[in-house]
Amino acid sequence: MPRWEPNPRERLERAAITLFAEQGYDATTVDEIAASAGLARSAFFRHFRDKRGVLFGGEDPMPARLADGIRNAPPEHxxxxxxETAFAGIADVWFSAESRDLAPLRFSVIAASDELRERELLKRHGITEEVQKALSERGIGDPAATVAASLATLAFARTVAVWGRPGETEEFTAILSRVLGELHTAARELP
Amino acid sequence: MPRWEPNPRERLERAAITLFAEQGYDATTVDEIAASAGLARSAFFRHFRDKRGVLFGGEDPMPARLADGIRNAPPEHxxxxxxETAFAGIADVWFSAESRDLAPLRFSVIAASDELRERELLKRHGITEEVQKALSERGIGDPAATVAASLATLAFARTVAVWGRPGETEEFTAILSRVLGELHTAARELP
Structure with missing residues (x-):
């Protein structure tokens, strides 16, 4: 019995991702997740709508927070x-040191399922749209806002993949800054 | 009775898209599509796996043909x-004058359904991946190939949207060339 017990939501999340990784996403039931977390089935449904909700919370406010960060960035940016400023502003909450140890398992679960990979791509598209709108509101014209938003989402996907690598210790914001710079250079100097 | 009858596949496609647009995608049945095309239900299933297959053929070889076009483009390109060369090579088959009159209806059907919009995004992602691989095989490094593939898919989506606008007459390849140029300029000169 560990001295420190994470809250029920976090226990369910850890139990779910561990089971998904061990026996497959499709083969894992909500009952098994709840039992493995030492909680009742009803506790699961207090925190998540369904099994997929553990990996893709229906109302993830991250894209909207990111867009706010872009809107509120210094006008001279x-x-x-x-x-980059907006990503730095969400990193503490969405890419915390505590959530980092689960990340490799989470990624392997998503990579192993067509359904989950599709969810991930669609979520990423939602981020692109939010970023594009926020950049437009900063006065960035078309198609520059669309191109910048695509680079932002590419940078995000690459950063998350590096950040969640087993044993990787570089900070989320440092990775993001480097990757975004590389993509910007590539865009400027397309061969 | 028109003098010229299109082939069964095309009749089914026209009937389906027209019904989807009139009464909604979800509300339309395979039986209605077949009846409206003057064909038996079994004829539908000879050409399409299901209702969604009319809009998103499961085995659309377009992305693979596009990637071949990139691989085979002159080495100095x-x-x-x-x-651009690769898109010019697929335009005659996938964006023919004959299919153009159905395009506005097809787009309005896709835009009206979450499920179909998701399918469209996922299909587009498949194109990005194929283009990225083909560019890598031409010796384009990372992340340049990824950035170029993103621009290619953005250009494709915008081109299809313009090409399928009611009353639009500019050729697919001409639109593509212009849009790709605009995106390239935007990428080079990001504000």
Whole structure:
């Protein structure tokens, strides 16, 4: 019995992702997740709508927070500087040190399921749309806002993949800054 | 009775898209589509796996043909020139004058359904992946191939949207060339 017990939501999340990784996403039931977390089935449904909700919370406010960060970035920031500032603003909550140890398992679960990979891609598209709108509101024209938003989402996906690598210790914001810079250079100097 | 009867597949496609647009995608049945095309239900299933297959053929070889076009483009072509050449090579088959009159209806059907919009996004992601692989095989490094593939897919989506606008007459390849150029400029000069 560990001295410190995480809250029920976190226990359910850890139990679910561990079971998904061990026996497959499709083969895992809500009852098994609840039992493995030492909680009742009803506790699961207090925190998540369904099994998929553990990996993709229906109302993840991250894209909206990110867009707020872009809107509120200093006016003198370029498009990609505003994107970088906004990511720095959400990193503490969405990419905390505590959630990092589960990340490799989470990624392997998503990679193993067509359904979950599709969810991930659609979620990413939602981020692109939010970023594009926020950049437009900063006065970035078309198609520059669309191109910048695509680079932002590419940078995000690459950063998350690096950040969640087993044993990786570089900070989320440091990875993001480097990756975004590389993508910007690539865009400027397309061969 | 028109003098010229399109082939059964095309009749089914026209009937389906027209019904989807009139009464909604969810509300339309395979039986209604077949009846409206003057064919038996079994004829539908000879051509399509299901209702969604009319809009998203399961085995659309377009992304693979596009990737072949990139691989076979003249070696001296830049990444985006190879992309442009490859799109020019598929336009006659996938964006023919005959299919153009159905395009506005098709787009309005897809736009009205979450499920179909998701399918469209996932299909587009498949194109990005194929283009990225083909560019890598031309020796384009990372992340340049990824950035170029994103621009290619953005250009494709915008081109299809313009090409399928009611009353629009500009050729697919001409639109693509212009849009790709605009995106390239935006990428080079990101504000």
């Amino acid at each position: 370029t498009a990609l500087q505003a994107v | 830049t990444a985006l020139q190879a992309v």
